[in-house]
Amino acid sequence: MLISDTIVALSTPPGAGALAVVRLSGPRAVAATQALFSMRRLAEQPGHTLHYGTLREPGSGEILDEVVVALYRAPRSYTREDVVEISGHGSDYVAARIIAALLRQGARLAEAGEFTKRAFLNGALDLAQAEAVADLIAADSALSHQVALQQLRGGFSDELRGLRARLVQFAALLELELDFGEEDVEFADRTGLGQLLAEVRGVVAGLLRSFELGNAIKNGITTVIAGRPNAGKSTLLNALLREERAIVSAIPGTTRDFIEDEVSLDGLRFRFVDTAGLRDNPADEVEAIGVRRTRERIGQAALLLYLFDLSELTPADVQADIAALTASLPQLPVLAVGNKRDLASPAQLAAFADSFAGAYPLALIAAGPRAGLEELQAALLAQVRGAGLAGTGAATIVTNVRHARALEEALGYLDAVRQGLAVGRGTELLAADLRHALAALGSITGEISTDDILTSIFTQFCIGK
Structure with missing residues (x-):
């Protein structure tokens, strides 16, 4: 140009x-x-x-x-x-x-x-690589750097081009059928097209599922620390941050508002949010507001860390608390963390381990003396990686909201083509849906782009890059 x-x-x-x-x-x-x-x-x-x-x-x-x-x-x-x-x-x-x-x-x-x-x-x-330049500049962890560099080197783009190339062949055959519409001929093998759509759909769906982890890598994982008063939430936050960030007191209800800070664990950024203790009868109006806001904050979390006192609650108490907090959030990942293990008896520890097997992931710590923090960090990483990567089927991790929306759009049109094949829909409709799917995939790399998209993307860069 x-x-x-x-x-x-x-x-x-x-x-x-x-x-x-x-x-x-x-x-x-x-x-x-x-x-x-x-x-x-x-x-x-x-x-x-x-x-x-x-x-x-x-x-x-x-x-x-x-x-x-x-x-x-x-x-x-x-x-x-x-x-x-x-x-x-x-x-x-x-x-x-x-x-x-x-x-x-x-x-x-x-x-x-x-x-x-x-x-x-x-x-x-290409456009995906250009956006990766901005991500690389903004990278503030090992994983965000690694993902941005992989996209800058064209890994994501190569995968998309491979998908589009396979679909373009069938799209061309469908268009050819339209040119010979009066002769009632089929150039595109419908069985082969169905098999190809299933394969491509699986890859696109995997890329889309990877966005949950990719977004966490890029923007950090909001992890709400919730629990009853005096469970040790502020003590745990201080232990994770390795500084006295939150006020620690034996008086219930000390934390009235959120305290947030970030920690990088093995390349992933966790944004921990210390919240007001949850109880049914707050001591005053200010604490009641704190409890209400805690419940609202849980609804915005990517991960719930439910902290409880091992020496005071039973496994049934804890599971009932978690069930009540997540009743309207069935997809919210939960990590149960038993605190003050140094004060619990061996029988209590064994009871929790047995009761939580197969229910919620469980970590046992003593936040005060900072015991068990390595096990807690490993459990946090396992929660995020397990939720984000398992079963995605994608070698590439999607981190960009625009890419995720385009993949979602492409997936919708691919499903429309599959449904059209199943019910014997006409060639013209199949070709139209397939064109839309190709356009959505092409918009990610810029093979199909508009001035509005380009303006939106590049105005987010710094001047001089």
Whole structure:
């Protein structure tokens, strides 16, 4: 795609630092830089080379900075255009002077995400890979980094292209039948199409199911710590965070509002929410509001950690509490955590282990002395990975809401085609539903896209990327 203008932006965060990198891309990137740069014949230099010199204001000759210029030649650059990266000293004032001088040489300020948008428009990246660039920049855990890198390298895109290629063959045969509609012939084997739809549907459904885990990897897992007063919820939060974040007191009802903080466990971010103790008769109106808000917060959780005092409650008490809290949330994963195991008798511990086998996952800890935390962390990870990955059938994890919606749309049209085959629906209707399914899958990688979609995606990027 021919793009005639040249863009410029600061590609490093603003503020004082060791370096500031100003990036240009476009047909005048080298010429605009040459107008300021002390080294002559920059246009004759090969790509992937570095050049040291000074930048001066044309006309006055005032020195702006001593810099290193990195030169990348089209098409072997991030945007597949001529790209220049000017590394100067990390001063906002100096960077602004350099950009202003380049603007006077015919460049214009880049829009948010415009460098990556050009990479997409010029075929260096597809749309899913372009979105993975933003995810990689925002990655704040080992797993989010790993997933974003896998998508940037094209793993997700390759899987989608394979699915579309198989469907396109049948779609072409159905379209051919429409061209010969008056002759009542069938080019597309309906049995083979049904088998292919079942296979493709399974993969799409697996990708869609993986979004639950992918969303957790990208945004963190909201884990509500709930239980009766004095179960040790605040003590547990402090133990998990390894700091005195919440007030701990023997007085029931100390926690009146939420206390939230994050912990990274084996690459997954858990956002733990310490809540008010649950009891039927709160001591005052403020505690009653806290209890009500706790129940509301449980409804928004990705995981419920129900904490209880092993020395005070029976297995039947705990299971009744959990059943009451999750009556309207049957899909909410629950981890039962027995606290104060150091105060419980061996018989009590055995009773809980026997009663919870096959019911809810159970971890036994002593939050005060921080005993059993490793077992609790392992149980938390098993809950998330078990709920998110088991049975997805997908090697790729979907993390993007737009991708999930497109997969959901594709799944609906694939089901419509299968239903149409089952009831003998006409070729025209089958072909229309199959076209819609292909369009939904194609919208993920940008094979089918609109200006509105592109604007929505790239305006979320930082300027300079």
